[in-house]
Amino acid sequence: MKNNYLPYSILIALSLLPFIALAQDTPSGAFDACVLQQFAEAKENLTIAKIKDICQRQQALSVSDAELDSNQSEDIQELGxxxxxxxxxxxxxxxxxxxxxxxxxxxxxxxxxxxxxxxxxxxxxxxxxxxxxxxxxxxxxxxxxxxxxxxxxxxxxxxxxxxxxxxxxxxxxxxxxxxxxxxxxxxxxxxxxxxxxxxxxxxxxxxxxxxxxxxxxxxxxxxxxxxxxxxxxxxxxxxxxxxxxxxxxxxxxxxxxxxxxxxxxxxxxxxxxxxxxxxxxxxxxxxxxxxxxxxxxxxxxxxxxxxxxxxxxxxxxxxxxxxxxxxxxxxxxxxxxxxxxxxxxxxx
Structure with missing residues (x-):
């Protein structure tokens, strides 16, 4: 059975897209922005649970990259x-x-x-x-x-x-x-x-x-x-x-x-x-x-x-x-x- 509310949900998500860029300045904001983005572009068979899983993985990769950059910066300072x-x-x-x-x-x-x-x-x-x-x-x-x-x-x-x-x-x-x-x-x-x-x-x-x-x-x-x-x-x-x-x-x-x-x-x-x-x-x-x-x-x-x-x-x-x-x-x-x-x- 098709979900008749999906088109309306997509319209709501699309209306919120202008705020995604502002939300990406914080870790929690980046996760919310990812959810909205995935929700707006989602196919009918993509569940909310799968969307959360995708965004959690993206956030983990982002944090790892940030830690790597920080470690590289401190390595340049030659920590004893x-x-x-x-x-x-x-x-x-x-x-x-x-x-x-x-x-x-x-x-x-x-x-x-x-x-x-x-x-x-x-x-x-x-x-x-x-x-x-x-x-x-x-x-x-x-x-x-x-x-x-x-x-x-x-x-x-x-x-x-x-x-x-x-x-x-x-x-x-x-x-x-x-x-x-x-x-x-x-x-x-x-x-x-x-x-x-x-x-x-x-x-x-x-x-x-x-x-x-x-x-x-x-x-x-x-x-x-x-x-x-x-x-x-x-x-x-x-x-x-x-x-x-x-x-x-x-x-x-x-x-x-x-x-x-x-x-x-x-x-x-x-x-x-x-x-x-x-x-x-x-x-x-x-x-x-x-x-x-x-x-x-x-x-x-x-x-x-x-x-x-x-x-x-x-x-x-x-x-x-x-x-x-x-x-x-x-x-x-x-x-x-x-x-x-x-x-x-x-x-x-």
Whole structure:
């Protein structure tokens, strides 16, 4: 049976054709314009469902072409590994079901030391003799973007970040496998891309304020607050960051267990005044270096890291370090450590 209303529908569609060009400026407008066009030119056996299917396919092809043009434009700008990571983060910035990594997120089931720091636990019965040189360690680190669009310069960003690190005496039978140390590190920071090019590489600045403490009381309490300026450089698969800081001063303790005084007044002597990070990505492998130094006291810390593919989102992570400040409780204790485990994300 013929549809007697089809000629009238075609006339209505034809009357709307002058508005099609205006509607094509938006994705939804382009789809509506396609439907009207197909409806006006349709044969009697072409259903509404088939018309929608045709227009959906055309819209998908149009979006793919637009993304390709955008990617080609950004490729011309020679994005480095940091810029590529930030680009991926912006795509999921407004998704409430996506957590954005800040630093690495990993667990090291095997984290050894040449000599565990026992001196700090002499006030706690049973700790010194039962601490093991082999323990587990993990880090959880995420950030939240606070600005929905650029604030001062294009693609700048304001973040609230939080990092938790924990050292777990999981192999210690004599003291019920406690967490030996936990460090909490909230921070607020602003990232600003620069137009300054160095050796054909991109640059950026980060300004931030952060607190770090172990949440303990009395003799085991360690903490400090600082402001920092963070310089970033990238070129292709190489990234470098230089992070100098200034510590906020605290009042001196009136007595040894004074809860209001500075728990670690000499922390800069061991932790230094800056941190240098470098990373290089080779296919699915990532090599990293971290270093701190106080040139006046000739004390510092160095760390080498290596990530490699396992399966799915999981990557293997191996790390070796030497020096002071592996944790806050160990800020003035020198040791050599090796770790092996898995990570959800690398630095790049």
């Amino acid at each position: 590994v940091i810029s590529q990571r930030l680009k991926k983060e912006r795509k999921t910035r407004d998704n409430p079901f996506v957590l954005t990594p800040h630093k690495m997120n990993y667990i090291l089931p095997a984290y050894s030391t040449n000599a565990i720091n026992k001196d700090e636990y002499h006030l706690f019965e049973g700790y010194e003799e039962n601490l093991e040189d082999l323990e587990a360690m993990f880090q959880i680190s995420y950030k939240v973007p606070l600005n929905p669009k650029s604030m001062f310069v294009e693609n700048d960003a304001l973040y609230l970040g939080f990092t938790l690190r924990a050292w777990w005496q999981v192999y210690s039978e004599g003291i019920s496998k406690p967490f030996r140390e936990t460090n909490y590190n909230p921070e607020l920071f602003y990232l600003m891309p620069l137009k300054w090019k160095i050796l054909n590489g991109n640059t950026a600045l980060v300004f931030g304020i952060e607190h770090e403490s172990n949440g303990r009381t009395q003799a085991l309490s360690r903490s400090w607050n600082r402001v920092y300026a963070h310089f970033l450089y990238e070129h292709s698969n190489f990234a470098l960051s230089l992070k100098p800081w200034v510590r906020f001063s605290e009042d001196e303790k009136q007595f040894e267990l004074d809860p209001k005084g500075d728990d670690n007044p000499d922390i800069l002597d061991f932790m230094g005044h800056f941190e240098l990070n470098m990373a290089y990505k080779l296919n699915q492998f990532e090599f990293s270096f971290k270093g701190r130094r106080n040139f006046s006291t000739d004390r510092g810390y160095s760390e080498l890291g290596f990530t490699f593919p396992l399966w799915g989102k999981l990557q293997g992570y191996a790390v070796a370090s030497n020096g002071y400040g592996d944790s806050l409780i160990d800020y003035n204790y020198r040791q050599t450590r090796f770790g092996l485990g898995i990570t959800l994300n690398g630095l790049l």
